[in-house]
Amino acid sequence: MKTGKVFLVGAGPGDVGLITIKGMEAIKKAEVILYDRLANPKLLEFAACDCELIYCGKLPDRHILRQENINELLVEKALAGKMVVRLKGGDPGVFGRVGEEAAALAHYQIPFEIVPGISSGIAAPLYAGIPVTHREHAESFAVVTAHDKSEDGKPLLNWEGLARGVDTIAFYMGVGNLPFICENLINHGKPASTPVILIQWGTFARQKTLQGTLADITAKVVAARFTNPAIILVGEVISLREKISWFERMPLYGRQILLARTGESVSGMAQHLMDQGADVIEFPKWKKKVLPVDLTKVSDYEKILFTSPECVGEFFTALFEGGIDIRKIRADFFGVSSKSVKALNARGFSAKLAEEMSESGDLLIVGDDSILRKNHDNADLMVTSKKELDRQFLPIFKRMLAEADVNTMVFPSSASVEQFVEALKECGLDAADVLKDLQVVSMGKQTLAAVAAAGLPSHGMPERAMKEALVAYLAGQPVEEV
Template identity: 80%
Template structure:
């Protein structure tokens, strides 16, 4: 009987750029992914379109799937001869229960690999401006679970060893036990004025920090209603934060943005916003299915207009599949956008924007099935794929909204407006409730008109419809929900 293979992958602490190359390659090849609450759901977008996604999210007070069920599911999917990825937040070997899952696979002689990830206990402090070790402040570092299998959930630790022998201590998921932690560290030798910082959602744009001392941090946490997921860091090295904090100084730090999505490919706009410190949730997620392409008459046209960057790749793939030599096609190439022109340039073709296309000459428009809806007054069409909203991501989107505190909505084009509202409806999300406290940004006058037609009257536009102008608007005008 054939069996598949399981990759036990560390997703890193949240920022998707922190996943390892090997971990990302495993996701790209996966047929099944079992993912945790603390693994950034944006990583799932790198999976193949037909990949089965299974949520195993755990909260301190409840489990979607218990560990035994997860173990059984890993075995069952592998025995179906599937390539399975178990995606865990942080590093799977640091309180990730990877040993239990690996042992279950070994019992069935199922091949597996463990792919390490960046641990939150190190990454979250660095994003808060704190190295966990430093020659002057901290020559030792410990990671400690703050919630274990003891009867009352209080960690059974060697408190004297921690308090007297370790300079920097990172407690994982310990907000509920914070009073117990502080009391025991003071009782066993730590000074009451030892610095403490809590880092919630470390490395995400929604990262929050709360600083105090062992003596007063419990009261501060209660007043701020601070909650998990959070790393509790204890040690004198925290004093470096004021000087070397960097992430929270990014221009878009604190912006939690929903970006209306129109294409299947990763958005460069989303990437730029993230690099500037924002949290970005793209919605809806699209997927494409190929359709048979008839290229018999393609050589008869004088102009070919590509409707999207994706249509360029689909057209050239169809040429290869149908054994059609590109040299037999004599048409001038045009693109509907700058990104489409770039896709053509990368294949060695000098193309022009659609606005520069002459009126004369036979025209062929190439793209997904949306070109049938938006077909111009003249020209023939060649559909290379069908684009549909991926409903598998609806529950993922709803969970992302629950975890975040979205304050900004960006519509990059007029074509993004109607599909976004339709997808909200399919998610059973009330649009009026969703938008009532959001700063809505439209990229251009046509987009603004489409948004107003949809019923939103208080949208705003950047000075120009560019990434730089959008970032300047978002960075220069802090938005506070009423």
């Protein structure tokens, strides 16, 4: 059997837009992905639906997989002929143990590539408004591990060199050793008044910062119960933060949004919300199988209702492959959601939302087999694909939900409500419990009614069922700062 290949990929610090193009290409081609806790799980959604996903997460008090087991798995999967991606948070060469993994692969003569990533020690400060170097404030920069393999975990460092010779220091994952760090920097010549900032979950909307000095930051951390994952940044350059902070001023900074999803791909709404500073967890994750369809009567209908953006593409692909000229179709086109309408508009049709559809006229509903003829008993149904819950993502979703502090729920369509509720049951979760403390927003009147009918909490809707209106609506509802 031909040996496979391994890509040791840096996922970047958290914001999915910060992964490299080469890293993303590797994810899309992967047959197996071994991923860490600090690699944003949303990146896994770009993998093929049959890609095997293996969690290698590490916490300070426990390891899901020890490093030796990870090395063995990389070798095993590659020797089985697989294209393997080892997805690591930040840059794999900065405290990412990539050298050990590469050595294990080299021992078995397995081909591999190392794909650099953006390190959190640089990215997290920038998202907090702090460049790690500056001509007037900092001409040198160091990245330092805040714990090592010693018995007590306290790093053995050249403290005098750091204190006297480096302007800006980034300590990785060092909250537990913060008193030790501050004490040694002060004892070796760093002024006690030197600014310090802790940046937790840098580049995420849940990013939090805590600022002080070497003299008082430890007490502040204890009072705030500040924890890892966090970068500890030390240096005078922190003073620039007040002038050039930018990420925390974005309209949806602090919004951690749970978005109900009915389609297979990452939605345009999710991307727009993230572009405005929000974290977005889309759930559930679906996979599909396209089915053959009967097009013999397609030109007889007066109305065609599309249940998802994906089925729009499937419908027109089927027409083309069936040799049917679109000009033979006389029906008006409608979409269940604004996304479906936009997919039709993009093809040159003046489509409308389902709520604007009249009762009269023969109706064809185009969609997947999870959409029934609700409120349209006399309609015909064209099933273009079979949609299934991607169960491999259920434990991934539960970990994302546990680590985030979700404060907002968005239902983009009426169809999304029941599917979301049922998928949560597959995770052993009750929708009412999950949503009880969240601001629940509905896109459109039909969606609002579906949320109410499901017995879920509801807090209104934007003026229009558009992503721009949603951003304006959420920006007008301030999130309580922690």
